[in-house]
Amino acid sequence: MRVGILGSGQLGRMLALAGHPLGHSFSFYDSSASSATVGLGECTVASFEDIEALKRFAGQCDVITYEFENVPCAAAETLSSIRPVFPPARALEVSQDRLVEKEFLQGLGIGTPRFRSASSESELREACEALGLPCIVKTRRFGYDGKGQARIDDLADVARVWKLLNGAPLLVEGFVPFSRELSVIATREQGGQVCLYPLSQNEHIEGILHRSELPAPDVTPKLKKAAYQLISSVLEELQYVGTLAIELFEVRGEVLANEMAPRVHNSGHATIDCVASSQFENHIRAVTGMPLGSTEPTARAVMFNIIGRIPALDQVRDLPNARVHLYGKEPRPGRKLGHITLLNPSKAEEDMVNGLTSER
Amino acid sequence: MRVGILGSGQLGRMLALAGHPLGHSFSFYDSSASSATVGLGECTVASFEDIEALKRFAGQCDVITYEFENVPCAAAETLSSIRPVFPPARALEVSQDRLVEKEFLQGLGIGTPRFRSASSESELREACEALGLPCIVKTRRFGYDGKGQARIDDLADVARVWKLLNGAPLLVEGFVPFSRELSVIATREQGGQVCLYPLSQNEHIEGILHRSELPAPDVTPKLKKAAYQLISSVLEELQYVGTLAIELFEVRGEVLANEMAPRVHNSGHATIDCVASSQFENHIRAVTGMPLGSTEPTARAVMFNIIGRIPALDQVRDLPNARVHLYGKEPRPGRKLGHITLLNPSKAEEDMVNGLTSER
Numbered sequence: 228m229r230v231g232i233l234g235s236g237q238l239g240r241m242l243a244l245a246g247h248p249l250g251h252s253f254s255f256y257d258s259s260a261s262s263a264t265v266g267l268g269e270c271t272v273a274s275f276e277d278i279e280a281l282k283r284f285a286g287q288c289d290v291i292t293y294e295f296e297n298v299p300c301a302a303a304e305t306l307s308s309i310r311p312v313f314p315p316a317r318a319l320e321v322s323q324d325r326l327v328e329k330e331f332l333q334g335l336g337i338g339t340p341r342f343r344s345a346s347s348e349s350e351l352r353e354a355c356e357a358l359g360l361p362c363i364v365k366t367r368r369f370g371y372d373g374k375g376q377a378r379i380d381d382l383a384d385v386a387r388v389w390k391l392l393n394g395a396p397l398l399v400e401g402f403v404p405f406s407r408e409l410s411v412i413a414t415r416e417q418g419g420q421v422c423l424y425p426l427s428q429n430e431h432i433e434g435i436l437h438r439s440e441l442p443a444p445d446v447t448p449k450l451k452k453a454a455y456q457l458i459s460s461v462l463e464e465l466q467y468v469g470t471l472a473i474e475l476f477e478v479r480g481e482v483l484a485n486e487m488a489p490r491v492h493n494s495g496h497a498t499i500d501c502v503a504s505s506q507f508e509n510h511i512r513a514v515t516g517m518p519l520g521s522t523e524p525t526a527r528a529v530m531f532n533i534i535g536r537i538p539a540l541d542q543v544r545d546l547p548n549a550r551v552h553l554y555g556k557e558p559r560p561g562r563k564l565g566h567i568t569l570l571n572p573s574k575a576e577e578d579m580v581n582g583l584t585s586e587r
Numbered sequence: 588m589r590v591g592i593l594g595s596g597q598l599g600r601m602l603a604l605a606g607h608p609l610g611h612s613f614s615f616y617d618s619s620a621s622s623a624t625v626g627l628g629e630c631t632v633a634s635f636e637d638i639e640a641l642k643r644f645a646g647q648c649d650v651i652t653y654e655f656e657n658v659p660c661a662a663a664e665t666l667s668s669i670r671p672v673f674p675p676a677r678a679l680e681v682s683q684d685r686l687v688e689k690e691f692l693q694g695l696g697i698g699t700p701r702f703r704s705a706s707s708e709s710e711l712r713e714a715c716e717a718l719g720l721p722c723i724v725k726t727r728r729f730g731y732d733g734k735g736q737a738r739i740d741d742l743a744d745v746a747r748v749w750k751l752l753n754g755a756p757l758l759v760e761g762f763v764p765f766s767r768e769l770s771v772i773a774t775r776e777q778g779g780q781v782c783l784y785p786l787s788q789n790e791h792i793e794g795i796l797h798r799s800e801l802p803a804p805d806v807t808p809k810l811k812k813a814a815y816q817l818i819s820s821v822l823e824e825l826q827y828v829g830t831l832a833i834e835l836f837e838v839r840g841e842v843l844a845n846e847m848a849p850r851v852h853n854s855g856h857a858t859i860d861c862v863a864s865s866q867f868e869n870h871i872r873a874v875t876g877m878p879l880g881s882t883e884p885t886a887r888a889v890m891f892n893i894i895g896r897i898p899a900l901d902q903v904r905d906l907p908n909a910r911v912h913l914y915g916k917e918p919r920p921g922r923k924l925g926h927i928t929l930l931n932p933s934k935a936e937e938d939m940v941n942g943l944t945s946e947r
Contacts, residue, residue, distance in 0.1 A: 240607070243626075244604060244607055244608065247600070247604055247626070247627065247915075248604065248910075248911075248912045248913065249911065249913065250911075250913030250914075250915055250925070252625065252626045252915065253626060265612065266603075266607070266612045266613060266627060266628045266629075267607065267626060267627065268626045269626075500863075503860075503907065503908065503910065503930070512904075517904055518901065518904045518905050520904070520907065520910075521907030521908065523907070525885060525886075526885075541878065544872075544877055544878045544880070545878050547863065547880065547881030547883065548863065548881065550608075550863065550880075551608075551609065551610075552608045553608065553609065553610030554610075555607075555610055555612065565610070570863070
């Protein structure tokens, strides 16, 4: 089948690399072409508002999916009038707005950090007072990698943060004294079967994922069950098709849902190397109507992102258990350029790669 | 780097799929384009005699390699005047002519089946008499997958076989009472480091590989050592860069070299799924000047080729330990359309996939 992918970044790249061996081919659509998918399929460069271009693109594809959640819902609707689009439009709607997302999760009985919305400086102040400080303030839309976020430790910061976030509609979250950040990733296929990946434990630097360990260490059966139940209920409620990721906080042995991504997720990149069917492969299997492959881990995997600049990799390439993945992108501060996955690494190996990838 | 690949079939496809994560991009050159590499890089379609087209192609690439050994040596020379070409030209010369190949192997002290050359019907008869019947007769050039081969059981067959093979220059081999066919694959990088893959045990149907098991079962340390020594001496003698495969016969616990392929090889496809750095990845690492990755197997892998037609694969896709690889080619009798690798399969799983792929 020809799979159309909205977006042309590294997630699209890894989807195509996983999908070619399944016998599929790929076309991309993006408002500005990324070098990450060059050579893996043609890219239509056009606005997501360009109805005619969207229609032409849909006509070239058998099925359409996306690699980022900020696809305008109207574009998804135009496309789905011509070809199946997975995951479903409602997954986009829910995950594009942090307030709608949190309300959706709570509606399913899933615990989240306490939150308030705020559309004015005075509402922001009231929300901070109601939730207690510190608070995390996020724009409701278009945030990623720590962008569109700020922390308020003192009510005197309210005016500054309101200006910093450009007066955008906000979600204000009570601070959660979490012991760690985890994520749970799962794929649901068209018949409703679900496969669950091992949880990953995530560490960020300056709001951008730095390290993921998969399977996450020291996960109690109770924690694992809670994470799997909550993602399963989201998949079922949305009649989801494809791979979904939910970021979690672990707080005193319980999990709270932080946010969801209706797509493959950076914290699941290690599945390329430590699981038979990666999050990318199972996403493509799901959207093209194939059964799902195994998600049993064959190794403990530790992934480090390569951000901003590509360090000297000779030392890493000499490690037999290191897998370097580069995305074909030009270096730029804060940009995700690749990742390194270590399989069953020693402490020394991990420290070396951690050191190489911590400097950005 | 931009890697130019001569040929655009499934081997080129799998080289590109392995090379993209390393950060490389790909261009192909072929006398007629194959659908197997569509979407993985641009393909120049031109004759291998077209000097201007070859030069333009070389100018677009940083390094050039090939996925089949019948690249005309003159084309390789033209290209190598502009860009590095790996493996080296001598590897092409040696492996394009079965007589030169056998003499080369014997010159290194490597055992082969006994052989004679024949350029006329009477020489063919003399060769059969000298070697004793049965004999295997092969055209010296352009044979593959059992094409350009015949067996002579009776001297009365000589005239028929001479006609059948169109009076081409021949190599005649004495019949070898081998207990099984094995292959050994290794990669040598530019600094001279060599990595060795586990031996595979191969079974053919009608001259085309049907099943490979890797690591080959019941390999004695002596056998393994002999196989590794012989491929290492070939790599060293040719100052080879890239992946090389040598087909072997096991005869009474010894190995004889049957033929070599200066490229990735069908019997190594299982390395995609059972080894950290597959034969494809290490080939790309070698030709682009990277260190080699690990070749330690993580599972017992059994590969079955999909030839001529694609069977119903639902049953296979439901197996968590099955990896289906399709090449994006239209079905045609005798054509390699894909392969299935089973990891640590049960007898029942193997029998099922064997059944599906035995009918062509």
